[in-house]
Amino acid sequence: MLLKNWWKILSFFFLLYTFTAGFLGSVPVKPILNETIRNLYFHVAMWMVMMIFFIVSVVYSIRYLRHNKPVDDIYATEYARTGIVFGFLGLITGSVWAKYTWGDFWSNDPKQLGAAIALLIYLAYFVLRNSLTDLDKAGRISAVYNVFAFAMLFPTIWIIPRLVESLHPGGMGNPALNTKDIDSRMRMIFYFGAIPGWALLGVWISTLRIRMQMFALNHQTNG
Amino acid sequence: MLKNYGLIFTLIKKDVLLEFRQQYSFYGILLYVASTIFVLYLAMGQPENMVWNGLFWMMQLFICVNAVAKTFLQEGKGRQLYFYSLCSPLHFMMARMIFNAILMLLMNLISLLLFILLLGSPLNHTILFLGISCFGACSISLVFSFLAAIAARAQQNAALMAILGFPLIIPELMLMMRLSSLAFSDVFQSGLTSIVLLLACFDLLVVLLAAILFPFLWKE
Numbered sequence: 215m216l217l218k219n220w221w222k223i224l225s226f227f228f229l230l231y232t233f234t235a236g237f238l239g240s241v242p243v244k245p246i247l248n249e250t251i252r253n254l255y256f257h258v259a260m261w262m263v264m265m266i267f268f269i270v271s272v273v274y275s276i277r278y279l280r281h282n283k284p285v286d287d288i289y290a291t292e293y294a295r296t297g298i299v300f301g302f303l304g305l306i307t308g309s310v311w312a313k314y315t316w317g318d319f320w321s322n323d324p325k326q327l328g329a330a331i332a333l334l335i336y337l338a339y340f341v342l343r344n345s346l347t348d349l350d351k352a353g354r355i356s357a358v359y360n361v362f363a364f365a366m367l368f369p370t371i372w373i374i375p376r377l378v379e380s381l382h383p384g385g386m387g388n389p390a391l392n393t394k395d396i397d398s399r400m401r402m403i404f405y406f407g408a409i410p411g412w413a414l415l416g417v418w419i420s421t422l423r424i425r426m427q428m429f430a431l432n433h434q435t436n437g
Numbered sequence: 438m439l440k441n442y443g444l445i446f447t448l449i450k451k452d453v454l455l456e457f458r459q460q461y462s463f464y465g466i467l468l469y470v471a472s473t474i475f476v477l478y479l480a481m482g483q484p485e486n487m488v489w490n491g492l493f494w495m496m497q498l499f500i501c502v503n504a505v506a507k508t509f510l511q512e513g514k515g516r517q518l519y520f521y522s523l524c525s526p527l528h529f530m531m532a533r534m535i536f537n538a539i540l541m542l543l544m545n546l547i548s549l550l551l552f553i554l555l556l557g558s559p560l561n562h563t564i565l566f567l568g569i570s571c572f573g574a575c576s577i578s579l580v581f582s583f584l585a586a587i588a589a590r591a592q593q594n595a596a597l598m599a600i601l602g603f604p605l606i607i608p609e610l611m612l613m614m615r616l617s618s619l620a621f622s623d624v625f626q627s628g629l630t631s632i633v634l635l636l637a638c639f640d641l642l643v644v645l646l647a648a649i650l651f652p653f654l655w656k657e
Contacts, residue, residue, distance in 0.1 A: 279653050327607075334604035341600055345591050355590050358650045359601065362583065365646055366605050373635065374608055 221414055228411030235403050242397050246315055253311045254400065259408040260304035261329075263416055267297035268336070272364045275357035287353035288427045290360060291343065294336055296420045300412070301333050328371050335363050444524060448532030449539075452508070456540075462511065466504050470544060473499070474551045483557035486621045493552055494614050497574055498606065500544050505537050505581040506598050509589040526655040530647055534582045541578035545570055559621060566620035572633070573613040576640050580606055583647045590654055612636060 216223075236255040244251060274290035277283075308326070309319040320326060342359055346352035456463050477492060484492065520529055549570055553560075560566050581602055588598040616632050 279650075331604050331607050338600050338604060342587070342591060342597065345597060351590070354653055355587060358653050359587055362587075362646055362650060363605060365642060366580075367608075374611070 222418055225411055225414030225418060228407050229415065232403060232407040232411050235407065239399060239403065241400060250311055250314050251400075253307060255404060255408040257304060257307040257311055259404065259412050260300050260307060262409055263412045264297045264300040264304055266413055267293045267300065267416055267420070268364060271297060272360055275360040278353060278357045279361075282354075284349070284353065284431060285428070287357065288424055288431065290357060292420045292423045292427065294339060294360065295423065296416045298333060298336050298340075299419075300416060301329070301336070305329055305333065324374065328374065332367055332371060335367055339363065441528065444528045445532045445535070448524065448528060449536050452532065452536040462507055466500070466507070466544065467547065469503060470496075470500055470548050471551060474548060474555055478555040481556065486559045487618070489552070489556060489559055490614055490617055490621065492556070493549075493570070494573070494610055494617070496548055496552075497545060497570070497577060498603075498610065500548060501541055501574070501577045501581050502598060502602065504540055504544055505578055505585050506588070508533065508537060508540075508582075509585040512589070521655065526652040527648055529655075530582075530586070530651040531644075533586075534579055534644065534647065537578045537582045538575045541574040542571055545574035561623060562620045566617055569613070569617045569620065572636070573617070576609060576613070576636060576643075577606060579640055579643045579647075580609070583643065583651070586647075586651060586654055609636070609639060 232255050236252055241249070241251050271290045271293040274286045274293065278286035278290060305326075308329070312321065312323075312326075313319045316323075339356060339360055343352055343356040346355060473496065477496075481488070481492070549567065581598070584598055584602045584605070588601065591597055612632055612635065616629070616636075619629060
């Protein structure tokens, strides 16, 4: 059991570390940001994890198109689903953060809009999937859309924020965060606690759903 | 190589011929353009610059969805099977994209003319705006050609195309509006070339992706 499930336990300890060290640890004192800087462990980590899952989903979609195995399609769908959940959490934590730093939950900032667009695109992916009843056809067409949407979306998410003014930190270079604002202590919790912790939790959720879908698929094919 | 161009050209010729034979659908879109712009004129009169710009690009978007969707959605299953036996998916898709781009260019010119006639002309650099709008119309039509191919597979659902396409096209449309707002200003501003280059790369990416992915949509 321990050999098979060690990463789930690891995820638990990573998140425990993130929550305790994240809320109790010392942070650099910055004007405007103040204590809200702790949201870095949640908000920024959510987006990174969402990005990881969308990339995983696209890789499985490409594999599905190449080898045509139904398993790959299930993987692609479920990772996209978990990605959307993390995307919504990122949006919510982001707007709470925005309320306390920019003064409003939603201020039509280019990055907020970009995030909303990204979520709309992936919701459209599920609408497309569900509009097709034939399993094989649904898999192939939604895989094509997944690859197309990913390739169209992410260049714009990485390029457009660099062209327009934004309230969000990191206008030049890194679009997500201003690396000068955090110190080595925070970096430690962020890279060795929050990101792997949330990512492993997401994998855990996805594998559960994948197992369920596989069971349904076997049930369908074997009567 | 020459044979490839010949094939694509033949396919485009076929599409153009079809347009001439079934003129009702072409006039249908034309009427759609004219009546929508007329309604806009009745609703807004002669709006100010930024509103004019925004309305123009929204018009392009809706024209594109209608014009491009038509080319894929009007084909029955039987005809698609016939094409399947005749030519490769690559040729078919490329011909479709070029044809749609030409159709969209025509519609763009007509709608620009109607906009200037009815909604007034706040443009300071008309030629520049003409160039940008032609470029934009081509870009939008490329993206929607591929999305129409996807939507056509999904039970010929035209509403699906809007759901799939609108979020995807927003970033490109925003860049287009930013670019075309240069045509309204009195002094010529810089910053044109980098956005144009970016959009050109974007178009290239769309064409490449369509070439790679369309064969998977094609086989059934």
